[in-house]
Amino acid sequence: MTKKIINIESGPERLKSFEDNWQTEMGAWFPGERVVLRGKDVFTELSQCSWMEYFIYGLTGKTSTKLARLVEGIWLISTSFPDPRLWNNRVAALAGTCRSTGVLATAAGVGVSEATIYGLKPIKGSIDFLYRATKKLEEGKPLEKIIRNELKTYRTVYGYGRPLTSADERVKPLMDFADSIGMGDGPYTKLAFEIEKWFKASRLKYQINIAAVAAGLLADCGVLPEEEYYYATLSFVGGIYPCYIDSLDKPEGAFMPLNTKRIRYVGTNETRSWGSKQ
């Protein structure tokens, strides 16, 4: 018997209406019998999907082989660098050198990927900006004003500029890949490169980075900011895990060891004693 969920805005009555009463369309496991995801039987209706198609269906309810192929391509080209110097990958390498587990290494690496200077914040922020910019363009605002306003408010525009290096080597391979599957010339992708043109001509000289390219390609498929965020959550795993394995294969503690001189202390020079007049 399904209990009725009363629409209560707040307070303990809201919690009471949910006690042992989780009503959902998302899915469920029927022990020893079957599994349902978003109204479809997993074993009979979804078992022929690729993992990425299943993943995207679970996240958004969308079924699209082409979108799944695009997301896979974006992951592979953009976020799967097996270089342990990259901060999220380095966490996994450190876990490997300390002989932690692969899952813990990867979970930590994924968590750290929700970063500001790279990773999930620019990924979500880029597509969000493309949608907001498009809306303002449709309202008649000039692109330059839109970009300048974003810079004035937030000092950065997600998707443009990059730490360590200005050029993004991933842009051309991703656009080539998009072209190979019949994508890459939609309005949001074009806008992403229009914005780069403005930056290149400005004193900032920012170049487009992969987040804006991925954002353009996905927005052209109707993907929303939160959907791209969901898709991208695991996107770094392809680079994270090899860094753990590489570290695990080498001697314990051997990953980038730091001797005591590698600490540059810039605090107080006095040596103090606890409890005396400090």
Added chain:
Amino acid sequence: MTDTTEKAAEQITTKIWREEAEPDNPFVAAKSYCAGFDVYGDLLGKISLVEYLWLLFKLEPPSTSQTRMLEGLAVALANPGPRDHSVRGAMNAGVGGSTRASALIAAISVGAGNLGGAREVFTAMQYWQQCGLNLESWIDIIHNPPHEERTDVWPEMEHTPGFDPNGASCPTPVKQLLDHLVGIGHSEALVWLQTHRPTLEQNTGSPLAFSGVAAATLFALGFEPEQAEILFLLLRLPGAAAHAIEQEKMGWSRYPFFSDGLTLTNDPGPVTHND
């Protein structure tokens, strides 16, 4: 490696920690100094854990009342109890026999959020920084919360930070904690919160929560919102750890599964196989 190349080596820059190497091993510290104090030669045996926590964040020793306030908060937060979302996260790791690290990761991840979690403390701290002890500013921000045009990875706040949207009246322990903390140092912010709690609750439509007292206390103690967020995560871990270990021993069969608690409202039903 020559001295020249060592000088060129990249370094970690820190105001917190200085080390001197053992003569036979440059990778091991013979002496470690925290903000100028010899950790193993001086602090050990003299400093309490809470004082050390303060020193790490502030780089200066706390006063007696600051120590007592942080300690009071730490005790109050240490175990939110087994019904708390973050502790439940940890216990789910326990009953499944997951790694103990994952229990704490679960507690941290669940307890990081906007509802009763560390992000709520961060946002509440921002309110404190913005409104201070000005009641009109508080009432204004409660009714007109800040809204960023740009999206973020964090979901938007759905209630006034520091107040429990699922609460009725202010819980006794929250009031007890606030009274205790006010009694220690009569800190201006906490006295103000105690005085104006009914007005704030009336405006939010929700009672003050532990997250709100934590934010006010950490504001009163001069912590930054970022420090408050991470301290709140840290201070709530002991209970999560203890409950996870306890449930690991109990096992999954003595832990709620909510067997009858889920209803699939769009069930396509069993599929007939024609094989």
